[in-house]
Amino acid sequence: MRIIVIITFIMSFLYSNPVRCINNPEVVDSLLLLANRLNLDALGIVDNIIDRKGDNQTLQNELLHYFKSRTSIKHFGYDKLKSNGVENKIASKKDVEVADDALKHIFVGQPAYQRFFVGDNIDWSIRPVPDNEWVWQLNRMSFWSAMCRVYLDTGDEKYAKEWASQLKDWVYKNPNDEAHKYAWRSIEAGIRGNSWTKLYFGFIESPHFTGEVLVSFLNSLYDHATYLMTEYRSLSNWSLMEAEGLASIAIIFPEFKDAEKWREEAIRRLNNEINLQVYPDGHQRELAMGYHLGSINWFLRTYELAKLNGINDAFPPNYLQTIEKMCEVPMKLLHPDGTHAQFGDDWTGSPNQHNSQFLKWAELFNREDFLFLGSDGQIGQPPKQTAYLLPYSGLYSIRSGWNKEAICLTLKCGPDGGGHSQPDNGTFDLYAGGRILMPDAGSYIYSGNPEGRAWFRQTKVHQTLTLNNENSIYDPKLLLWDTSDSLDILVVQNNSYDNLTHRRAVFFVDKKYFIVVDEAEGSAVGNVDIHFQLAPGNTIIDKKDFSFATDFKEGWNVLVKTQDQEGLTLIEEEGWVSYKYTVKEERPAFAYNIKKSSVDEKVHFTTLVLPFESEKPEVSIKVLKNDVLSTVKLQINDGKTTKEIGYTL
Numbered sequence: 070m071r072i073i074v075i076i077t078f079i080m081s082f083l084y085s086n087p088v089r090c091i092n093n094p095e096v097v098d099s100l101l102l103l104a105n106r107l108n109l110d111a112l113g114i115v116d117n118i119i120d121r122k123g124d125n126q127t128l129q130n131e132l133l134h135y136f137k138s139r140t141s142i143k144h145f146g147y148d149k150l151k152s153n154g155v156e157n158k159i160a161s162k163k164d165v166e167v168a169d170d171a172l173k174h175i176f177v178g179q180p181a182y183q184r185f186f187v188g189d190n191i192d193w194s195i196r197p198v199p200d201n202e203w204v205w206q207l208n209r210m211s212f213w214s215a216m217c218r219v220y221l222d223t224g225d226e227k228y229a230k231e232w233a234s235q236l237k238d239w240v241y242k243n244p245n246d247e248a249h250k251y252a253w254r255s256i257e258a259g260i261r262g263n264s265w266t267k268l269y270f271g272f273i274e275s276p277h278f279t280g281e282v283l284v285s286f287l288n289s290l291y292d293h294a295t296y297l298m299t300e301y302r303s304l305s306n307w308s309l310m311e312a313e314g315l316a317s318i319a320i321i322f323p324e325f326k327d328a329e330k331w332r333e334e335a336i337r338r339l340n341n342e343i344n345l346q347v348y349p350d351g352h353q354r355e356l357a358m359g360y361h362l363g364s365i366n367w368f369l370r371t372y373e374l375a376k377l378n379g380i381n382d383a384f385p386p387n388y389l390q391t392i393e394k395m396c397e398v399p400m401k402l403l404h405p406d407g408t409h410a411q412f413g414d415d416w417t418g419s420p421n422q423h424n425s426q427f428l429k430w431a432e433l434f435n436r437e438d439f440l441f442l443g444s445d446g447q448i449g450q451p452p453k454q455t456a457y458l459l460p461y462s463g464l465y466s467i468r469s470g471w472n473k474e475a476i477c478l479t480l481k482c483g484p485d486g487g488g489h490s491q492p493d494n495g496t497f498d499l500y501a502g503g504r505i506l507m508p509d510a511g512s513y514i515y516s517g518n519p520e521g522r523a524w525f526r527q528t529k530v531h532q533t534l535t536l537n538n539e540n541s542i543y544d545p546k547l548l549l550w551d552t553s554d555s556l557d558i559l560v561v562q563n564n565s566y567d568n569l570t571h572r573r574a575v576f577f578v579d580k581k582y583f584i585v586v587d588e589a590e591g592s593a594v595g596n597v598d599i600h601f602q603l604a605p606g607n608t609i610i611d612k613k614d615f616s617f618a619t620d621f622k623e624g625w626n627v628l629v630k631t632q633d634q635e636g637l638t639l640i641e642e643e644g645w646v647s648y649k650y651t652v653k654e655e656r657p658a659f660a661y662n663i664k665k666s667s668v669d670e671k672v673h674f675t676t677l678v679l680p681f682e683s684e685k686p687e688v689s690i691k692v693l694k695n696d697v698l699s700t701v702k703l704q705i706n707d708g709k710t711t712k713e714i715g716y717t718l
Contacts, residue, residue: 171231
């Protein structure tokens with residue numbers, strides 16, 4: 070009899086319709102399918118099922134009672150915070166707006182676009198803009214999380230009722246097949262696997278979390294897990310979201326028969342990927358800060374969830390040590406106000422955006438420097454250095470101090486980070502006095518505008534050297550790193566073209582200004598340019614003096630001036646910067662050009678990059694020696710002192 074029942078469970082799969090009742094055969098089939106997927110012995114009701122022979126309402130009620138009353142599984146997402154006098158609200162004003170719109174089926178897809186009405190009968194495949202990111206992110210259901218937070222704050226059952234209806238609707242309309250690939254990329258499945266487990270804890274006490282909702286919810290999670298077991302994009306951030314989703318389902322719902330197998334595979338992948346994806350200097354291999362910070366969370370949350378549920382031996386000691394190293398990366402590279410250089414597919418963000426993360430990391434790793442950054446310097450101790458190198462990642466930062474007015478330059482000359490990286494080795498980003506004066510271009514858009522995306526990925530729209538304005542290749546090398554109180558020196562090299570090598574030296578003098586020496590050597594002939602871009606705003610240009618500067622009426626500015634030499638010209642170029650997805654704005658852009666006419670000719674530029682407040686300091690440079698790719702010797706005078714700086718390699 071037991072075998073017959075099990076066979077019936079396996080053969081009886083159909084997705085449940087949100088409006089059907091327990092007596093409907095298809096709803097019964099979904100219930101029996103779920104029963105077959107669960108380890109019912111652990112629930113203590115298997116014998117009752119066999120004896121009942123079809124008392125499906127009772128079975129559903131017992132499953133619902135079990136999951137509503139269980140206390141053995143813990144989650145740090147939502148801790149059943151229904152307000153009832155609770156003062157610590159978790160929903161923001163924007164959460165309330167998003168949740169109230171979601172009640173009316175006005176949903177958020179890619180958040181850079183407006184919210185759209187998706188129909189009374191929800192169309193989960195809708196594409197209201199020519200950007201696939203909208204429909205992909207629609208099916209991550211960030212608005213459900215907003216609804217949950219508002220529900221927990223208010224206790225208003227309309228949010229739980231609508232979520233339950235939308236959950237059943239999505240599951241019924243979106244089986245994992247070829248016609249629904251928009252909803253079943255593995256990245257979305259992984260994100261849902263993680264977020265839905267938190268939604269479970271947020272809504273489980275609601276009377277609208279019925280047996281029918283439970284059956285639909287758990288069946289879909291099982292489908293997510295079995296699908297994620299077949300998807301593994303190693304060396305990509307996708308693999309981390311896939312693994313996190315799989316692990317979340319397995320840990321939060323150990324009642325699934327295959328939960329242990331899922332958990333072991335998910336944790337195996339995370340243990341594997343942290344060794345494959347993280348360089349010894351701590352940066353994630355895609356070399357974009359947003360993805361790096363995301364990777365910290367994807368690695369850490371599963372570790373914490375496992376530990377919270379008594380799974381203490383799933384990760385080796387070096388796993389957490391590597392995460393700590395990863396957390397040092399934003400400390401070393403962020404601007405003094407908490408924004409960051411938007412190298413690759415990244416956006417600079419807003420001031421203080423990572424404070425809460427630093428405070429969490431400070432507690433987790435007992436770090437006074439993290440505490441200092443997370444508290445805006447109110448407590449803790451500032452980092453011990455003002456210059457940091459990440460030699461494997463090819464990212465470097467030099468700064469004047471740790472206050473928000475400090476001068477900070479971040480330079481990139483690293484390996485190919487894949488699809489989220491850009492061919493821009495040698496580029497840098499300059500911040501001073503609370504302002505990003507020379508920002509990286511950013512990336513503008515992912516999908517829906519290939520021409521726009523391609524424009525932002527050109528080497529020539531970054532602060533580096535080009536040959537005939539062509540895109541460079543990745544072939545980086547660190548040649549010199551030397552720091553002191555009065556002079557920091559960074560020398561990097563990139564074999565940017567098959568027949569032309571670019572070497573860039575940056576001198577940070579007296580923690581006040583920079584001298585950038587660019588050298589190009591090789592058999593190539595053609596136009597050699599170094600490109601510089603400023604923040605949007607007015608500009609003062611002096612082509613005779615080969616200089617240009619920002620012209621902000623208040624706060625800090627920057628002057629860029631290259632030493633005159635035969636054949637040098639200053640060119641104004643097209644310039645754009647993107648601080649937000651789909652949004653770009655014009656900005657001043659320039660190039661210094663020298664035509665390389667022979668295979669033996671060597672090209673060099675010596676450029677002053679001078680951030681200043683109020684009056685512009687007078688700094689003069691004299692090139693004493695420049696044996697390209699060998700020796701640089703400069704004499705500098707700031708109106709008070711004269712000194713010589715340089716290097717020999």
